[in-house]
Structure formats: C-alpha cells, structure tokens
Amino acid sequence: MRLSTAPSPRGRTAPYNRFGLRKPPITVKCDCGETREVAYGDRWRCETCGRAWNTGQIPPEEYEGLLRRMRRHQLEVLALAALVAAIMVPLIVFVSARFILLVLPLMAVWLIVVLPYWRRRYHRTAREAPRWQLHPE
DSSP: OOOOSSOOTTSOOOOOOTTOOOOOOEEEEOTTSOEEEEOTTOEEEOTTTOOEEEGGGSOHHHHHHHHHHHHHHHHHHHHHHHHHHHHHHHIIIIIOGGGGGGHHHHHHHIIIIIHHHHHHHHHHHHHTSOOOOOOOO
C-alpha cells in the first residue's frame, strides 16, 4: 500500500500540504541487512528475504514532533536572514548607498559563522531523533 500526497488520477485531492514540502524518509533496516528509505506511513517489502515493514507503526505524535523540531530550525535561519535584510535594505535605500559595502562582509559572516553553526544544530537534532523498532508484518 502506497500513500502519496500527489493528486490521484480519479480527481480526488490529496491531504492539504500548505508548502508542498516532502516529509523526510525513514531508514528501515531489514534483519537480513537490506536498507531502504521509506516514507512515513508506507510499507516496504524486502527484496532479499520478503519481510514486509510498515512505517505506520511509528507513533504519529513522535514523528510529527520530530518534523516540528526540524521545521523550527529551518524557520530560525530564514527569520535571521529576513531580519538582516529588513535592516540592510532600509539603510541602503534611505540612509546611504555606502551601506551596500557591508553586504559582502555580512555574507562572509553568514557563510563562515552562521551557516556552520546552524548546520551543526540541525544535524544534532536529526541524530538525536528517536529510534523506532519496527516489527515485520
């Protein structure tokens, strides 16, 4: 059984997804060693041993909590970028065009300091995500 967020060919609409974002896949490792990334709620049958794995066994509140934490990290970095732009654009437009000279150093600080810090936090959150023990069907 495959669940999808795409519109069905029969004209029925899929569940509402405001931003059209894909949910991150869940890595399922079969007892035989085969590994596959499966979407939440989907089933996967191992090609090697034939066992079926259902990611619907994962509690929805735990998975949604993980998605909320990951989204929060993404929104934090976007909010910081918007804040810097909201400060710089009026300074350049209304005060002095010389403030445009600050854009390059700000971009360097963004790439050298802010993004590595954000990536470390984002990856730490992903690493600390709960590990679920699925049982074959």
